[in-house]
Amino acid sequence: MPDAMEVSFVVNAGAVQVTTHPMARLLDVLRTTLHLTGTKEGCGEGECGACGVLLDGRLVNSCLVPIGQVNGSSVTTIEGVASGEQLHAVQQAFIDCGGAQCGICTPGMVLAAAALLDLNPSPSLDQIRIGLAGNLCRCTGYMRIFEAVVTAMRIKPAS
Amino acid sequence: MPPVPAIGRAIPRREGVAKVTGRARYVDDLSLPGMLHGLTVRSPVPRGIIRAVHYGAGVPWDEITVVTAADIPGRNVVALILDDQPYLAADRINHAEEPILLLAHADKQLLEEARRLVTFDIEPLPAVFTLDDALSGAPIIWGENNLFKSYFVGRGDVDAAFADAPIVVEGVYETGAQEQLYIEPNGMLAVAGDASGVTVWGSMQCPYYIHKAIAGLFAMPLERIRVVQMETGGGFGGKEEYPSIIAGHAALLAWKSGRPVKMIYDRAEDMVATTKRHPSRTRHRTAVSRDGTLLGMDIDFMIDGGAYCTLSPVVLSRGTIHASGPYFCPNIRIRGRAVATNLPPHGAFRGFGAPQSIFALERHMDRVAAAIGLQPDELRRRNFIRPGQVSAVGQVMADRVDMDAILDRALDMADYHQKRTRFAAANVAAGRTRKGIGFATFMHGAGFTGSGEDHLASIVSVEATADGTVRVLSASTEIGQGTNTIFSQIAADALGVDVEAIEIAQPDTAVVPNSGPTVASRTCMVVGKLLETACRNLRAALTDSGHLASDGDLRQACRAYVRERGPLRASAHYQPNEAARWDDERYQGDAYGSYAWAAYVAEVTVDLVTFETRIDDFVAVQEVGRVIHPVLATGQIEGGVAQAIGWALYEDVVWREGRMANSQMTNYIMPTSVDLPPIRVHFEEVPYQHGPAGAKGIGELPMDGPAPAIANAIAHATGVDVRRVPFTPEMLAHLVEAAGA
Amino acid sequence: MRSWLAQYEMRSASDLGEALDLLSRWPGEWTPFAGGTDLMVLLEAGKLPRRRFVDLWRINELRGIAASADSVRIGALATYTDLLTDPIIAAEFPLVAAAARETGAVAIQNRGTVGGNIANASPAADLPPALLVYGAALELASSRGRRHVAYESFHFGYKRMDLAADELIVGVTLPRERRAQGERGAGWQHRETYRKVGTRRAQAISKICFAASVDLDGGVVRDIRIALGSVAPTVVRARSAEESVRNQPIGSQTIAAARLALRADISPIDDIRSTADYRLRVAGNLLEELLS
C-alpha cells in the first residue's frame, strides 16, 4: 500500500513542504527530514514530553502527531523560540536558575513553559506544576525548573 | 588584577545556551553519509540453548547486514571485572533479552519488520529468579555456587556482644530493582574498518571503559580505537558499563557492512534490556543496651546481580561498607553476597549499593529506638561515629564530622520535634488521612573504594592555546551533573583567569588522557583535584619559562609561549595518599578518602482511603566539603532526592519469567512535577584538604536518605512497619489491614 | 518507531459524509483516527493491528460543545482542553471537568478527544465514569442514518461496544434537566465526587476511577449514581450499590451494606498496575467516603 502525500506547513515562521507517509510522526519529519534535531525523543509514547512542540500555538507531543494532520498548520520547535541570538525569557531563566542539567528534557520543557506563560502570564506554583506535568525530567527534581518559570514570568511581564 | 574567584559562585552552565536552544548535539542528532541503522535481536527466554535461527520471509534479507557471535573478530566478552558476559550469545542464553544477533539496514522501519521475522529454536533450561533459589543452588546457573562475590568484614567480638546483650532487635528489609530512566535512551554511532580502526560516538559516562572493551572485541591495538562522548542526556550509572555493549554492537555492524551504523535504543528496549539497580535483602540483628548504646551489629547484606557479574562486586563492596552507617559500634560483623540469577544483569546506579543497605539500617534504627523506648534522634545521637573513632572496616574517621550538628540543623529546618508531637496527637482522632515525619542519617564515601584510585592512576591535562585560552583535557563526562562548569571554575581559579578563558575539550580518547570513569562521586573531588594540580603546573611552567610574571596576564603568557615555543601542555597524575592504608585481602582500612554526611527529613500524609503516600515537605542537610557551585550542587541534591522519592514510592519493576513486564513509561512510574514536595537543601561546608578548593563528592549522596526517611515517616503516621521499597499503596493497604487499622 | 509505515494507509476526510462513505463502502476495513493519542502509541510499539485509517481531524461538524435548554452536546472531536475551557461544563458537569483535568497532561489534553476516549473502550478510561453518572447518551452516525444510545448500554464486554463497523461516534449528549432540580427542601443536599486513583498524581492511568453524585434529603439517600473505572472489563455503573442505599439513612449499616453490594457490581483483577485486592478495598473505601 504505497501511500505518500504532500504536506505543507510552517515551521518556525518558514514555509516547508515534504512528501511523506501521512502517518509519519511529526517528530521524525522534524528531526530527519528537516534536520531540526532540537526536538528530542524520550519515549515515543506520549509520556515524557521531550518531543514537545507547539502546533498552532498549542503544546503537543510530536511523537503522537501524524504529519498528515499538520498540513496547513504552523509548528514552533525549540529552534524557533529565540529571536536570533536573543534568548526567550524562559530560555534565559533556565540558564540562570539551573533549570537544565543534562538538557535532554529542556527543549520540551522550555516549550511547555512558554506555552503555559502564553496562556497564563502569572501562574501560581501549582499551576506551573500542572502545566509541566507532561514533561518528565530525571535530573533536576523540577525545583530549579519551577524557579526558572517564576523568574521568566517576572522578566517578561504580563502582556 | 586577578579576576573574582569563580568557585563558590553560580556562574552560568557552560553548555547552557546550547541546551536551551536545542543546539546541543546528542548521538541521535548525528548522521553520516551512507549510514545504516542497527538493531539487536534478543532472547525471548531467560535460559536455554539456541538450536536454530530462522529468518522468516517478508523483507529483503540480502540487503540486511546480519552479525552473529561467529562474526566477532576478537574476543566475544565484554571486558569488565570478570570475562563472563558475551557480546552476543553463541549458544547459551542466560537471561531474557540477551543479545543474540544484530541487524543493520538503511531503513529503520524495515529493520523492525526484520526483527519480528527472526525466530529461534531454543531448548529451555530451568532458570533462577529469586535470591532464595539462587542461594539454594537449584539449579546452579553461575560458577560453583551462584555467588559472584562475598565479603566478610567486621571487628570486635560480635557473638560475645549478643550473648550479653539486654536487648536484641532483628529485621529483614528488601528493596526492588530501579530503572535509571535517563530521558535520553542509550545510543551509539560507529565507523569501523580494517584500515580505519574503530570510532564510536555516543551517549556514555566512561569513554575509556568502551575503549578497552572494543579493543578486546576486535583484537585491535588501543591506538586504533577512538571513543567520543556526545552530549549525554543523563546517566545515573546506567551509562557506565552498558554502553560498552552497544558500542561493540554498533561497531560490529559497521565493520561487517563497511558503513557507519547508528544504534539507538527505543525506550522499551532500554528498559527491558539494560541494567538496573540491584534488588537487595538485608537482615539486621542488633544488640543494644537499655540506654541505647549499640553493642553489636550483625548484618547480612545480599544483592541480586542478575546473569553476569558485571560490576556487582563493586556495588556489593560499597553496599557492605555503608551497611553500618554513620555509627560507631565496637562489635560489627557484615556479610555481603552478590548472587547470580537469570535476570538481565543489574548494574551501576547512583549510590551503588549504598541506598540499599542504608535503607535497611535507617529503617532498622527507628525500630531499635522503638524497642527501647527512645526517640529516634536520641538513639542516633548516642551512637554517631566521631572523629578518631573506627568504622566497621577499621577506618579511623579523619573527617571533622559533626553529625549532631547536621541532625540538629535538619530537624530544626523541618520543625521535626514540634510536628512529631502534633501529628501523633492529631492522628489519634480518626480521620481519613494520617500525618507523619521521619528522618534518616547517613554518610556516603566519595571516590573509589579502598585502593581503587591507585589502580586507576588517573591523568588530567591542560593545554595552552594560541589564542590564550586554556583547554582542559579530561575523560570526565558532562552528563548533566555540571562537569564542564565546575571544571571551568576549578581551572579558572587555579590559573587566576576568568572562566571564559577556560575551554573544556569534548571527551575523545584521541584527545584526552584517561582520567578514569565518571562515577562514584569522584569527578569533582578526585579529577577536579588533578585538574587543579595540572593548572598549577601549567602556571609554573609559564613562570619558569619567563612568560608569566607574578602579577602577569596568563592569557598573554599563553599566547606568547605558544607563539615562541609551540604547544604547552601540563598534566597531573593521581598520587596515592601516603597516609591512607587499605588491605584488599582483608577488606580493612581507609575505605574512602572522605565522606559526605547528611540528615534528611520527610513529612508525609498517608491517605487511608487510597493508601497513597504524599510527601508534603522534604529537608536535605549535608556536609560535602566546599560547595563549588551553589546552584549546581543544589540541583544535584534535588534531582537525587527526586529520584530516590521515585524509588521509595512509585518505581516498581514487575518481573515476569525474568523479564521486565512494565518496560514503558506508562507503566514504570517516575515522579512528575506534581508528585514532589518542596525539596529544601542546605549545605554545611567543612573544607576537605584533599579536594579541589576543599570540595568532596555529592552526586550519589542524595539517593541514600529519602527512602528510609519516608519509611520512618509512614511508620510514624500509620504505625505500620514498612520494610520493602517501594512503599506502594497496594503494600500499605495490606499492612494497614494486617495491623487491624 | 517499531511499525513499518509501508504497511499502513491513511486518508483524510474533509467532511462527515466522506468519512462515513469510506467506512460504509468497505465495512471493517477502515478505522477512524481522531487525536491519535491512543492509536499512535500502538503504532510506535509496533502493535497497531488495523492498517487503514480515516483521519477525522478536519471534520468541523464533529467539533464544538453546544448547549440547548435541556442538554449539552459535546462533539466527538472535542478535546479535553475544549472541555476544560467550556463554562457550562465547568458549572454544571464538574465531574466531566474533573475527568478532563486529570487526564494525561497538557499535551495530551490538547489532542485527546472525547470520541476517541469512548471508542478506545479502555476500562481504565477516565471520562466514561463521569458520563455514566450524568446519564449521557451517544449519537452515532453511519451512511445508513443516525441513532442515539444510552451510554450505559454502549459497552458490553472488554473492548466490545454497540458500534457497527461503518459507524462513528459523532457526539455525546448530557441532559441538563437534573441540574435544574436545585430547589428542594432545606434538608436537601447534593454531592458530587470524582476520585482518580492513579499510580501518581498526573499523567497516570487509573488503578481505580470513581465518580458519583448523591442527593440526600435529611440524611436519607434519594438519588444516587455511582460509576467506576478499572474494576471490570468495562467502565461500570454500580447499580447494586446504588440500590442498596437508596431511601436509606446514611450510617454505618448502610455503608456496610453498600460495600457488600458493590462486590456484585465490580470484578477487579490483578494486572501490571495494581491488584484485585487493592482495587476492591479502595473501591469500597471510596464508596464509604462518599456516604460519610
Ligand SMILES: Cc1cc2nc3c(=O)[nH]c(=O)nc-3n(C[C@H](O)[C@H](O)[C@H](O)COP(=O)(O)OP(=O)(O)OC[C@H]3O[C@@H](n4cnc5c(N)ncnc54)[C@H](O)[C@@H]3O)c2cc1C
Ligand atoms: C501519555 C498519555 C496519557 C494518557 N492519559 C489518559 C488518562 O489519564 N485518562 C484516559 O482516559 N486516557 C488517557 N490516555 C488515552 C487517550 O489520550 C484518550 O483515550 C484519548 O481520549 C483518546 O482520544 P484520541 O482522539 O486521541 O483517540 P485516537 O487515538 O484517535 O483513537 C482511539 C480509538 O477511538 C477510535 N475513534 C476515535 N474517534 C472516533 C469516533 N469519533 N468514532 C468512533 N471511533 C473513534 C479510534 O478508531 C481508536 O480505536 C492517555 C494517552 C497518553 C498517550
Ligand code: FES
Ligand atoms: S517522545 Fe514524545 S512524549 Fe516522549
Ligand code: FES
Ligand atoms: S535535565 Fe536531564 S532530564 Fe531534565
